[in-house]
Amino acid sequence: MNTPAVSYTPPRFPPPIIAHAVWLYFRFPLSLRLVEEMLLERGIVVSYETIRRWGIKFGPDYARCLRRKPPCRNDVWYLNEVVVTIAGKKLWLWRAVDQDGYVLDEIVQNRRNTKAAKRLLTRLLKKQGLAPKRMITDKLRSYGAAKRQVMPDVEHRSHKGLNNRAENSHVPPRKRERMMQGVRSLGGLQRFVSTLSALRNLFVPPRPKRSALAIHVHRLQAIAESKAVTGTPA
Numbered sequence: 700m701n702t703p704a705v706s707y708t709p710p711r712f713p714p715p716i717i718a719h720a721v722w723l724y725f726r727f728p729l730s731l732r733l734v735e736e737m738l739l740e741r742g743i744v745v746s747y748e749t750i751r752r753w754g755i756k757f758g759p760d761y762a763r764c765l766r767r768k769p770p771c772r773n774d775v776w777y778l779n780e781v782v783v784t785i786a787g788k789k790l791w792l793w794r795a796v797d798q799d800g801y802v803l804d805e806i807v808q809n810r811r812n813t814k815a816a817k818r819l820l821t822r823l824l825k826k827q828g829l830a831p832k833r834m835i836t837d838k839l840r841s842y843g844a845a846k847r848q849v850m851p852d853v854e855h856r857s858h859k860g861l862n863n864r865a866e867n868s869h870v871p872p873r874k875r876e877r878m879m880q881g882v883r884s885l886g887g888l889q890r891f892v893s894t895l896s897a898l899r900n901l902f903v904p905p906r907p908k909r910s911a912l913a914i915h916v917h918r919l920q921a922i923a924e925s926k927a928v929t930g931t932p933a
Contacts, residue, residue: 712745714929714930714931715931716738716743716745717753717757718757718761718926718929718930718931719738719931720734720738720745720750720753721750721753721754721757721758721761721929722898722925722929723737724750724754725754725758725894725895725898726898726899726902728871728874728875728878729878730747730878730879731747731748731750731751732747734747734750735747735750738750754891754894755887755890757929758890758891758894759890759893759894761894761897761898761925761928761929762893762894762897762898763897764928765897765898765900765901765924765925765928766901766924767900768797768799768801768900770827770828770829772829772830772831772832773832774797774798774827774831774832775797775798775831775832775833775834775835776795776796776797776803776823776831776833776834776835777795777796777797777798777835777836777862777864777865777868778793778794778795778816778819778834778835778836778842778862778865779793779794779836779837779862779865779866779868779869780792780793780794780811780815780839781794781869781873783807783876783882783888785882785883785884785885785888786883790807790808790809790885790888791807791808791809791810791811791815792805792806792807792869792872792888792892793805793806793807793808793815793816793819794865794868794869795819795823795865796864796865796868797831798864799903799905800864800867800868800903801900801903802868802896802897802899802900803823803826803827804819804822804823804826805892805893805896806818806819806822806889807885807888807889807892811839811841812841813840813841813844813845815841816839816841816842816844816845817844817845817848817849819845820845820846820849820850821849824849824850830850830852830853831853832853832854833853833854833855833856834846834850834853834854834855834856835855835856835857835858835861835862835865836855836856836857836862836865837857837858837859837862838857838858838859842855842857843855843857871895871899872892872895875891875895898925901921901924901925902917902918902921904917904918905917
């Protein structure tokens with residue numbers, strides 16, 4: 700795998716410090732002030748506002764460079780949406796995960812209707828490159844209407860009890876939302892969840908690797924890949 704070139708200029712702080720701070724913030728449910736305190740314990744004096752700017756600047760670059768799980772025709776897509784309030788206005792975070800809990804895509808939209816569901820499915824097909832074996836959603840009728848327009852031949856099961864994987868995928872962003880004390884803009888939320896999910900996907904072990912030793916090995920490999928992407932020493 701080729702290491703992407705991430706520009707750290709001007710180099711006020713060494714790249715390993717920037718990469719580690721961004722990794723801590725997106726990998727664990729930590730506030731900016733807690734990351735600041737953890738760095739201070741290591742003798743690194745940096746403000747939480749600087750860490751926030753690092754996350755905005757470098758987080759999306761890291762996310763784009765991380766290896767994506769290859770799609771398969773036997774994949775099952777689980778789709779769900781959750782309400783998010785920004786400045787008193789209700790928005791909807793639409794998310795799709797596969798049978799292993801890997802986040803395929805997510806998009807923040809103003810509406811919870813067929814047009815919004817169609818946009819999610821269109822993005823998914825473009826990003827994945829092929830349709831799934833099956834699509835599972837809750838009882839929202841917009842999914843069925845959008846599926847008939849975008850991929851009519853795909854099997855669709857609509858049942859709230861079958862959609863736990865998609866609903867559970869909202870838990871990490873919800874935890875982070877509480878730590879952040881809410882979000883301030885649609886664009887900021889979209890950037891944040893995209894980076895959060897890309898890094899989380901890297902550490903999600905494939906389903907066959909469920910033994911403790913295999914999970915440890917997978918996490919070590921994920922850490923090594925994240926360091927390769929950020930251009931920091933292993």
